[in-house]
Amino acid sequence: MAGRVRQPIDERAFTAYLSNNVPEIKTPIELKQFGFGQSNPTYQITAADGQRFVMRKKPPGKLLSKTAHKVEREYRIMHALEKTDVPVPRTYCLCEDESVIGTPFYIMEFLDGRIIEDFTLPGVEPEVRREMWRQAVLTLAKLHAVDFREVGLESFGKGSGFYNRQIKTWITICASQSRAVDVETKEPVGQLPHFDETVDFFKDEKWQPRDRATLVHGDFKIDNLVFHKTEPRVIGILDWEMSTVGHPLSDICNFLTNFFTARHAGATPNDTSGFLPGRTPGLPQPEDILGWYSGEAGWDPSPDMGWGMAFNIWRLAAVCQGIAARYAARQASSEKAKNYVVTVKPLARCAWTLAKEVRDGKSMANIRPHYTLIAPHRDALARETAQAACAAMSTRRRIQLVQPDERRPLLTSRDSDRIEGAEGASDPLYSCRTDPHSHLPVYTNIHRIRRDIISVVEDYLSLTQLTDVRINVTVVRPLVDKFYELDDISIVYCLLVNRAQFLEEQASLTNRQNVNWTRATLCELIATRILRRFNEDYEGSEGLLLLSHILVAGFEPFQNAPPQIREEASRNTSWSQRTLPSLEVAILTESKHFLSSTTCQKVVSAIYDGRIIYTPSTFWDIIPDHYKQKPISLYDPRESPLLNQYRLIVPRTRSFLESIQFSILLTLYVCVMIKKRKDEIAFLEVCFAVYAFGWGLDQFATILAHGWNVYTQNLWSFLDVAFILIYSIYMVLRLQGQRTGDLGTAEQAFDVLALGAPVVIPRLAFTLLSDNLIFLSLRSMMADFFALTALSAWCFFGFLLSLLWLGENAHSITKISSWMIYIWFGLDGVGIERSTHLLTPPPSEFHRFLGPSLMVAFAFLGNTLFLTILVSMLSNTFSTISSNAVAEMQFRRAVLTLEGVKADAVFAYQPPFNILAVFLFLPLKFVVSPRWFHKIHVATVKFINLPVLLLIAIYERRLLWSTHRGNARTQKSFWQRWHLSASTNLRGVFQIPPPEDIFEDIAVDDDLTRHLIRRQFMRQTSSANESRKAPQTPSRRDSMFPGIRKRLRGSFAETEEFDGVSARLDSMEKSMMRLEGLVFRLLEREGTAVAENEGMEGSSDSMLTGESTAGFTAEPSFYGATQSEDVSD
Structure with missing residues (x-):
């Protein structure tokens, strides 16, 4: 995805160059930078007419290798191949003038297709996967079949001695790269392991392959190919930086590298076990690939595969060493460069192992493909495979990713650091990585944030104090800058996880409650501002997609933790772990400030409307169908199929359908209660029972999907649970009465069902008026009311026992309880009258003095005091909610949105069809394969919900x-x-954007504006400092953030040099008066006689001398300043 420009260029000069030399690109342009590209920075150009182009340039600074970063060679070979059948992007220009943007660059066509990172293609069907690999191999064979002399590339490279030149070149490169020193740690990169032994083996001509000369790509692999958006064919080859004239074995071995590195742990930063035989259905093995290549090219490379693979892996280790060297010099243009540094040594050891196998005769002699070079039936099989793949691809427009068994990632969409942006595209581009964010250091970030927050916050601060300008400048903003500059979308998740932990510690550690609350609030505040910065830096559809990745992509706290930590965590934690999105963590921690922010609500609204679609993670699925996962993507109704079953789980659609479902349930309930028949079960009652069971099943599936904590955040969740309990008791009594023929039991069943009216009728009001302030506060007020009532009843139970024992069983506990309840609610005072013996002649009912005392005390405590406390508590609750009503409404909206996105297949069936689905599909799950289960499920959903x-x-x-x-x-x-x-x-x-001259006029007073702001801020704080006569030693609290940058500290100290400006100006004015007197005296001497004006001159001289002396002694430093000013003027 193209995002903010991390390596800025002179956009004005670049735009001027485009206007003069590339008429195809209409100016003005919008420039963004792609996240990929370890060697040459790559930019996306969006022209004024919406067309997109790609610009690649050399990296800035001193280059470690003279042969690397040759963008001129990339342009030359792609331009030469445009007229052949090799798919390459169209090139527009090559600029070798470094004065334009600092380095040479070229511009090429933007290919709107799919760039696939995971070579195993986990989201496609086996036949599609096989055909895509076959098309890649055939594309490589086409490249090798091009006569480089006919396309004008005879000077592109030497036709013989390719591997000898390669060995010599890479020896030189490795030597240069090994001497690179890290700019921070001052440690050298170092040489490759077994370097001398491996080089000696490669130099031995006995093992080298025979010379062949073709065009070679140099880095031919799946992620350097652009596939068609809907068909399994290649539409472009990218990254020609290492292309030359050489041995075709080089490209073949590079293409097959993952099949061999998969056998060596640590050779790659990613999991490559899917390349092992039998692990990935439909993935061809090396013998299949060599067979396809040989059938197309007419040359069998298998005898030389052992030597070629060893050299290729050794060269890959050298490439990673070069990335490590550029990262040490901080010249690498991607944040992923660090991931390649750790693979240098394992790759070198893997190459040495393969070299030893070749030398010992244990190499690839056993890899003999079972094929013949001319096989007519192979072409027919290839055509059948291609037709099957195209048919499979035409049934869907996007790659769906398979969910791993050990994780349930939300993010199965394109990698944010790889895909060439899709803003404005009709069909989004996707990466085939199962989890594009699996490399992010979540575990490390969580503990980094915890350390920084604890070191900063040591006292209680409210949210208002945290947003104060001083705290913002000294604490909040530096932390936001630090965490945002990590360029890690999981940082918001890590901040909210820390908030959850601080809130947990607040509840358990009573001596640190306030501090932990402040730390939790600071985490929420930083997360809100980081999310806002992502929104400001990434605009349009790409920005919305990135924000959705931040909020709904799933992470787990132990992601990329050390193996021993994960082992220990698996032993100490629960039996299962689920990835959670940041949005769900925010809801669980009730981060209302975060959820009510404009940026968060932007994503929530897009999810609610269905503009952002994804498959969420779940706790438990009743009908699990994970054959195809919906990636996080932007939805376009015109590009989706007409009958799209996934639109049934869009929150807005779900909300509308649930309203209809509840209306049907309410109608059936009212009809059954009006026409109830105790002697038999009528048809209307059967419909109600079945429909209510399906509705309850839908609620139960919602609880399983998101957990009880999220489910209970809903306003009407307690009403739904109450009705399900009432319905369950009704069904038990009704079936029991029908079985025994007891009409009394049947009557009890309807009596219990009648209790549902106070539940379902208010439930309808909650549904229709969910944003009303009364209903927003009613939930919390009812919780407070029941809590206080239960506590009061517990305390007043002592009064009941005391009266019971004082009465010596004269009255039953039920009778006394009724008297006390009447007194509690102020309905009747019979209990007080009976306890005073005024109306009761028997003297032994209650004690003469203690009985009335207890009753009157209960009346005061139970009625007057209880009502006073209750009214005060509810008033406080309502005041708190009403003061933050907007945040409360947006919090509930986020809860509804998160609950509305469903992953369980049971939600695709409306009640009562979900009952049939459960009883039919659960057994079917154990009978058919996942693919057929998915097909049957989709067909059934579309048939049942066809009108919807x-x-x-x-x-x-x-x-x-x-x-x-x-x-x-x-x-x-x-x-x-x-x-x-x-x-x-x-x-x-x-x-209408202003012209450049207006911006230049505005920019003149930027420095003055900043200075005035800093001066005003300093003036507010200086008065308090001046009142302190003795300096105070800084305490630990005063230096709570010692890592403030120097330029930030300078903003406070910069005004100190202006403290004596007034006195200096006075001294300068006196000096100017002295100079004027001197000039006047000289003129007087020249125009009049000395003798006649001696007295006047003497008096004037004495006067001026006194003034000038005073001026000199007052501020001698300004004499030089004045002289310099006069000279300059």
């Missing part, structure tokens, strides 16, 4: 997306045409 899916498709295509945009344009055009809106002109001043 058609209505959704029409609504989204014709009404929602189309009409909304059309009305906006029509309304704007109408008001602008008739000039009936005053806000049009106000908005228009910001819609």
Whole structure:
């Protein structure tokens, strides 16, 4: 994905160059930088007409290798291959003038296709996977079949001695790279392991392959190919930096590297076990690939594979060593460079192991493909495979990724650091990585954040104090800068995890409650601001997609933790671990400030409307169907199939369908209670029982999907649970009465069911008025009310026992309880009258004095005091919620949105069809394969929900997306045409960008503005400092953030040099008066006689001398300053 420019260039000079030399690119342009590209920084150019192009340039600074980073060679070979059948991007220009942007660069076509990072393609069907690999091999054979002399590349490289030149070149490169020193640690990169032994083996001509001369790519592999968006064919080859004329064995071995490094642990930073035989269905093995290549090229490379693979892996180790050297010099253009540094030594050892096998005769002699070079039936098989793959690809438009057994990642979409942006594209691009963010150091970031937060916060601070300008400048902003500069989208998740831990410690550690609350609040505040910065730096559809990755991509706390830590955690924690998104962690920790932020609500609204689609992680699925996972992507209704079953689980659609479901349930409930028949079960009651069971099953599946903690955050969750309990008791009594024929039991069943009316009727109001302030506060107020009532009843139970024992069983416990309840609610005072013996002649009912005393004390405590406390508590609760009503509403909206995104297949069936689905599909899951289970499930969903899916498709295509945009344009055009809106002109001043001269005029006073702001800030704090006569020793609290940058400290100390400006100006004024007197005296001497004016001159001289002396002694430093100013003037 293209994002912010990490290596800025002179965009003005670059735009001017494009205007003069590349007419295809319309200016002005928008420039972004891709996250990939370890060697040459790569940029995306978006022209004024919306067309996109790609620019690659050399990295800045001193280059470690003279042969690397040759963008000129990339341009030359791609330009030469444009007229052949080898798929390459179209090139537009090559600029070798370093004065334009500092380094040479070239511009090429932007290929709108798929760039696949995981070579095993875990999300495609086996036949598609096999065909895509076959097309890649055939593309390589086409490249090797090109006559480099006919395309004008005869001077592109020497036709013989390729491997000897390669050995010599890489020896030189390795020597140069090994001497590179890290700019921070001052440690050298070092030489490759077994370097001398491996080089001696490669130099031995006895083992070298015979010379062949073709065009070679130098880095031919899956992730350097661009595949068609819907078909399994290659539309472009990228990254020609290492291309030359050489031996075709080099490309073949490079293409097969993962099959051999998979046998050596640590050779790659990623898991390559899927390349082992039998691990990935449909993935071809080396013998299949060699067979396809030989059939197309007419040359069998298998006898030389052992030597070639050893050299290729050794060269790959040298490439990683070069990345390590550039990272040591901080010239690497990608944050992923660190991941390749650790693979240098394992790769070198792997190459040496293969070399020893070749030398000892244990090499690849056993890898003999079972094929013949001319096999007519192979072409027919290839055509059948291609047709099957195309048919499979045409049934869906996106790559769906298979979920691993050990994890349930949310993110199965494109890698944010790899795919060439999709803003404005009709069909998003996806990476085939199972979890593109699996490399992020979540475990390390969690503990990094915890250390920094603990070191900063040592006292209690409220949210208002944390947002104060001084705390913001000295504490919050430096932490936000530090964490944001990590360029890690998991940092928001890590901050919220730390917030959860601090809140947990607040509940358990009573002596640190306030401090832990402040630390938790600071984590939430930093997470909010980091999310806002991502929103500001990444705009458009790409920015929305990135924000959705931040909030709904799944992470787990022990991601990339050391193996021993993961082992210990697996022993100490629960039996299962689930990846959680940041949005769910925010809900669990009730981070209302974070959830109510504009950026977070932007993503929540997009998820709720269905513009962002993904498959969430779940605790438990009733009907698990994980054959295809929905990646995090942007939804376009015109690019999706007409009957899209995934639109049934969009939160907005789910909310509408759930409202209809509850309305049906309420209607059936009312009809059953009106027409209830105790002697038999009527058809209407059967419909109600079945439908209510399906509705309860849907609620139960919701609890399993997101957990009880998230489910209970819903406003009406307690009403749903209450009705399910009432319905369950009703069904037990009703079935028991029907079995025994007892009408009394049947009557009890309807009596219990009647208790559901106080539940379902308010539930309808909660559904229709969910954003009302009364209903928002009612949930919390009811919780407080029941808590206080239960506590009061517990305390007043002592009064009940005392009265019971004082009465000596004269009255039953039920009778006394009723008297006390009447007194509690202020309904009746019979209990007080009976306890005073005024109306009761028997003197032994209660004690003469203690009985009335207890009753009156209970009346005061139970009625007056209880009501006073209750009203005060509920008033405080309502005041707190109403003061932050917007945040409360947005928090509930986030809960509804998260609950609305479903992954369980049971949610695709509306009640009561979900009952049939459970009883039919659960046994079927153990009978058929996952693929057929998915096909049967999708077909059933589309058949059952056919009218609903058609209505959704029409609504989204014709009404929602189309009409909304059309009305906006029509309304704007109408008001602008008739000039009936005053806000049009106000908005228009910001819609037209100002010219450059206006910006230059504005930029003149930037420094002055910043200085005035800093001076005003310093002036507010200086008065308090001046009142302190004795300096105080800085305490530990005063230096709570010792890592403030020097330029930040300078913003406070910069105004100190202006403290004596007034006195200096006074001295300068006196000096100027002295100079004026001297000039006047000289003129007087020249125009008049000395003798006649001696007295006046003497008096004037004495006067001026006194003034000048005073001026010199007052501020001698300004004499030189004045002289310099006069000279300059």
